[in-house]
Amino acid sequence: MPSHRHTSTDEARQRETAAVVGLLQECTDPDELARLRQRLVVLNVPVATSIALRYRSRGEAVEDLVQAAHLGLVKAVNGFDADRGHDFLAYAVPTISGEVKRHFRDQGWDIRPPRRVQELRGEVEKASSELTQTLGRSPRISEIAAHLGASEDDVVECVASADLYHVHSLDAPVGGAEDLNVGDTLGDVDPLLGQIDDVLSVRPLMDRLPPRDRRILALRYFSGWTQQQIAEDVGVTQMQVSRLITKALRRLREGLEAA
Structure with missing residues (x-):
């Protein structure tokens, strides 16, 4: 009726x-x-x-x-x-x-994928729903592709684009925890990353220094020792350590400029 x-x-x-x-x-x-x-x-x-x-x-x-x-x-x-x-x-x-x-x-898109992906996404969702009813289970990528006459790569790209449709806020809670949000789980930029190029450039120049100079620089700049502690370790005065550090740094600087 x-x-x-x-x-x-x-x-x-x-x-x-x-x-x-x-x-x-x-x-x-x-x-x-x-x-x-x-x-x-x-x-x-x-x-x-x-x-x-x-x-x-x-x-x-x-x-x-x-x-x-x-x-x-x-x-x-x-x-x-x-x-x-x-x-x-x-x-x-x-x-x-x-x-x-x-x-x-x-x-509809927070991050917009290529237009062909946008247009195919609706067809993929519709095909997935129809095949789920027909097969009694979730369809495979190959089955969706065959149903639509599309390539499996395109179907995979459409499925992956679902995460671009609505991007989660960094303030969204994680797992229902009120005191933890998405932003809290993201790593920060390591300040030491900026030193990688410098370390790689200086390393071969360090190898050319005398063993004592290399040890003095390593203790001063990598281990954080004071000049007095270094002096006691290598058996010289604190003033000599200062001069040795200055001389070694000058050699490294000249090597970098030449390179």
């Missing part, structure tokens, strides 16, 4: 839509034309809403999808030329669907 009532409503809407289109063909008054176009919008709002709901499981808010579909309906009404055709819905449905798809392309 509900299905019969739904069919009757659709048929009534189609008949009234056709009647309004007929009036548009004959109308020349600007005010009446505006009223008839508004009536065409109101009549077919349920059609636009129905189209929007087809995409409701793809990660976007239903309200945003419905708004995009209604915008598409308005564009269809404004762009429809009654003198060129009588079937308004044949023109409106692709226009509405196109506006919803445009919403996904323009608004």
Whole structure:
């Protein structure tokens, strides 16, 4: 009974839509034309809403999808030329669907992948759902690719792009823990990374220094010893250690400049 009532409503809407289109063909008054176009919008709002709901499981808010579909309906009404055709819905449905798809392309991605991936992603999700029902399990990548006639690499790329659709906030809690968020789990930049180039450049020059000079520099700059501690270790005075460090650093500097 509900299905019969739904069919009757659709048929009534189609008949009234056709009647309004007929009036548009004959109308020349600007005010009446505006009223008839508004009536065409109101009549077919349920059609636009129905189209929007087809995409409701793809990660976007239903309200945003419905708004995009209604915008598409308005564009269809404004762009429809009654003198060129009588079937308004044949023109409106692709226009509405196109506006919803445009919403996904323009608004749905936090990090936007290539357009071919965006367009194929919806097909992959639909195929996955259909195959899950048919097979009674989650389909393999190869099965989805065969179903769509696409390459497995493209399907894999579409599946991987799901993480780009809505990027998690760094302030989002981890595992429900109120005192730990995503940002807390990320590593920081190691300040020693910036020294890698210097160390690699200096190493061969260090090898050319006398063994005592190499030990003095290692104790001073890698172990953090004071000049007095180094003096006691190598058996010289603190003043001699200072001069040796200055001389060794000058040799390293000259070697770097020559290189």
